[in-house]
Amino acid sequence: MQITNVCPDQADVIICGGGGAGCVIATRLAEARPDLSVLLLEQGADNRNVDRLKRPLDSLFWLFQQNPYLRWLDCEPEQKLGGRQPRIPVGNILGGGTSINTLMYNTPAASDFDDWKQPGWAYADLEPLIRKSIHYSSPEKPGSSPHSDEGVFEVSQGGHVVSYGDAYAKACRLVLKDAEECDNITNYRTGHGCEFEPKLITRDGRRSNVADAYLHPTKAKNLIVVTGVTIDKVLLEGSTAVGVKVIGDGQPSTAFGKKERYIKDVKGNRMVVVTCGALGSPAVLERSGIGSPEILKKAGVAVNVDLPGVGHDLDDHQLICPMYRATEGAYEPFDEYARGVDSVKGPIDAEYDRTGRGIAASNGFDYGMKIRPTESEIDSMGREFKTYWKRIGAGKVDKPLCSNVILPYFYSYRPPPSGKYFCIGGFHNYPASRGSIHISSPDPFAPPIATTGFLTRPEDLPVHVWYYKKQREFSRRLPFYEGEEPDSHPRFDPKSPARLRSSDDPNRTDKPVEDDSIPYSPEDDKAIEDYVRENVATAYHSIGTCAMKKREVGGVVDAKLSVHGVKRLKVADLSICPSNVGTNTTSVVLLIAENASQIFLKELDDGQRRARSRESKL
Numbered sequence: 296m297q298i299t300n301v302c303p304d305q306a307d308v309i310i311c312g313g314g315g316a317g318c319v320i321a322t323r324l325a326e327a328r329p330d331l332s333v334l335l336l337e338q339g340a341d342n343r344n345v346d347r348l349k350r351p352l353d354s355l356f357w358l359f360q361q362n363p364y365l366r367w368l369d370c371e372p373e374q375k376l377g378g379r380q381p382r383i384p385v386g387n388i389l390g391g392g393t394s395i396n397t398l399m400y401n402t403p404a405a406s407d408f409d410d411w412k413q414p415g416w417a418y419a420d421l422e423p424l425i426r427k428s429i430h431y432s433s434p435e436k437p438g439s440s441p442h443s444d445e446g447v448f449e450v451s452q453g454g455h456v457v458s459y460g461d462a463y464a465k466a467c468r469l470v471l472k473d474a475e476e477c478d479n480i481t482n483y484r485t486g487h488g489c490e491f492e493p494k495l496i497t498r499d500g501r502r503s504n505v506a507d508a509y510l511h512p513t514k515a516k517n518l519i520v521v522t523g524v525t526i527d528k529v530l531l532e533g534s535t536a537v538g539v540k541v542i543g544d545g546q547p548s549t550a551f552g553k554k555e556r557y558i559k560d561v562k563g564n565r566m567v568v569v570t571c572g573a574l575g576s577p578a579v580l581e582r583s584g585i586g587s588p589e590i591l592k593k594a595g596v597a598v599n600v601d602l603p604g605v606g607h608d609l610d611d612h613q614l615i616c617p618m619y620r621a622t623e624g625a626y627e628p629f630d631e632y633a634r635g636v637d638s639v640k641g642p643i644d645a646e647y648d649r650t651g652r653g654i655a656a657s658n659g660f661d662y663g664m665k666i667r668p669t670e671s672e673i674d675s676m677g678r679e680f681k682t683y684w685k686r687i688g689a690g691k692v693d694k695p696l697c698s699n700v701i702l703p704y705f706y707s708y709r710p711p712p713s714g715k716y717f718c719i720g721g722f723h724n725y726p727a728s729r730g731s732i733h734i735s736s737p738d739p740f741a742p743p744i745a746t747t748g749f750l751t752r753p754e755d756l757p758v759h760v761w762y763y764k765k766q767r768e769f770s771r772r773l774p775f776y777e778g779e780e781p782d783s784h785p786r787f788d789p790k791s792p793a794r795l796r797s798s799d800d801p802n803r804t805d806k807p808v809e810d811d812s813i814p815y816s817p818e819d820d821k822a823i824e825d826y827v828r829e830n831v832a833t834a835y836h837s838i839g840t841c842a843m844k845k846r847e848v849g850g851v852v853d854a855k856l857s858v859h860g861v862k863r864l865k866v867a868d869l870s871i872c873p874s875n876v877g878t879n880t881t882s883v884v885l886l887i888a889e890n891a892s893q894i895f896l897k898e899l900d901d902g903q904r905r906a907r908s909r910e911s912k913l
């Protein structure tokens with residue numbers, strides 16, 4: 296494998312986008328077919344020597360610190376959010392999102408895949424690929440999940456586990472009596488449970504990412520990786536993909552240190568695979584003239600293939616992160632570290648450099664919950680939600696309506712103020728609302744027009760109100776809870792029994808929720824709704840913009856990931872998900888990429904066999 300900034304003239308297989316999916320597919324294809332030349336093209340830089348990205352704890356600070364490897368997509372103002380413009384971060388470096396994400400490991404519901412109803416994509420088809428992709432070294436009981444230590448992408452406890460596991464388990468039991476307490480909840484079948492979660496961190500305390508796990512260790516000689524190169528468009532001859540047009544942006548490559556600027560056509564002899572992510576792949580298709588004629592015309596691009604589903608149905612998880620004050624000294628000094636307190640940071644950094652352990656080798660995400668509503672809670676969430684949930688989640692006990700994780704620090708777009716904090720980062724797994732992302736011009740560097748669509752459907756807001764109350768009941772049962780951090784909670788009337796609490800009067804309890812729960816009036820509920828509109832944000836899990844469905848129902852690719860109406864062109868990343876998955880998405884992109892690799896290899900083999908038999912007949 297060679298990493299360069301000089302783009303060759305041709306390759307048998309071109310993979311466009313070296314992110315979560317692209318690095319996996321490029322490696323698998325190159326290793327399985329040494330006779331084929333494989334070219335991986337990535338817009339961002341080579342990740343090998345970017346040490347800052349390898350330290351797990353640093354990923355907590357990128358919401359408020361500069362990170363040149365993370366780009367922000369500014370979405371359109373959303374009417375339902377009071378005109379607020381959500382922002383979505385995107386990884387822009389080899390490894391994509393996996394090189395900059397917050398390292399939480401989580402798994403979807405098995406039924407999520409079955410619900411896709413696509414041949415070859417049911418959970419039973421994908422389960423063997425969990426073992427192929429993930430090297431799991433967390434202390435769980437054998438047989439409690441489909442993981443093994445056979446894969447290459449490490450999932451482990453990392454270099455540190457936080458100290459409050461027992462207190463967490465007790466609080467969960469008091470709030471979610473019927474929740475399953477499992478060895479860990481990353482088992483594809485627990486939809487209502489709480490417990491330990493491992494992390495996207497290696498056993499020696501470094502970030503797990505697809506470039507380091509798959510690409511860099513490969514011995515495949517037939518793989519060329521070009522960084523600092525932007526895919527402008529796929530080149531079509533009639534309805535066949537024959538290559539790509541690229542623009543080298545002059546970023547230095549670690550291998551050559553050369554700055555070169557070029558525009559060139561690269562010939563793809565057998566297959567072109569677009570893996571630019573849910574926020575990048577639609578743009579490549581649209582610039583190639585594949586998409587909705589109306590949108591293409593508006594952007595000044597000639598229509599080659601009328602495919603209206605491209606860029607539609609942008610789906611995400613909707614996140615809220617209420618913050619709480621914590622007792623000083625309750626657990627490890629994450630906040631002090633983030634504030635850069637020398638006496639704290641120095642020893643932690645030194646320990647990490649020496650041993651790869653300590654809190655710098657952790658993101659602090661060790662415990663989380665998956666929650667389903669009870670029948671009476673469903674009734675209280677309104678007719679629209681009830682009908683919706685009956686269709687997508689009722690009876691599917693592996694599907695959590697919301698998931699969360701407890702973060703033992705101040706996680707925000709602003710730096711931590713003085714004091715000690717914890718935060719409950721939780722998201723709605725199956726929102727009904729959808730957004731879109733489209734190009735505005737043929738220029739590959741022009742920003743796209745994106746809408747999140749958050750809260751545009753009436754089914755979604757009641758879920759947030761229900762979930763907000765749940766997580767607050769949980770928080771006040773933690774022994775280190777000292778009241779709410781007012782800027783990240785609803786503005787309840789100070790005279791309401793639901794009012795925010797201070798450290799002088801934290802309203803802490805250790806009773807079960809049936810015996811002691813905060814009463815909320817309709818005005819309090821309204822305050823929660825306002826809070827959600829003002830704060831709901833991306834959970835960084837964009838999917839669905841090139842969905843694997845029939846063209847007539849808005850689909851872009853078929854079950855073999857072929858773009859409808861185009862030969863030799865594939866899309867293989869999170870954009871292909873036809874419906875949502877109840878999890879953080881790294882586990883899903885790994886499965887998509889592993890399955891895509893098998894599909895593509897079979898097609899490449901079949902193609903070769905057909906060519907040989909044609910030759911022998913001549």
Ligand SMILES: Cc1cc2nc3c(=O)[nH]c(=O)nc-3n(C[C@H](O)[C@H](O)[C@H](O)COP(=O)(O)OP(=O)(O)OC[C@H]3O[C@@H](n4cnc5c(N)ncnc54)[C@H](O)[C@@H]3O)c2cc1C
Nearest residue numbers: 312314315316338391392396397398399526572575869881
């Ligand atoms: C801030 C953040 C935090 C996250 N936290 C977690 C977490 O804790 N746990 C978890 O499981 N998941 C998390 N995720 C999600 C996870 O990382 C992504 O879902 C996953 O990386 C998506 O993989 P992908 O291949 O679909 O897209 P990406 O990983 O985004 O890959 C797309 C690649 O294509 C490149 N590209 C785009 N356009 C072009 C172009 N025109 N030319 C060339 N290259 C191009 C991009 O630079 C990128 O490298 C997080 C994501 C983000 C952004």
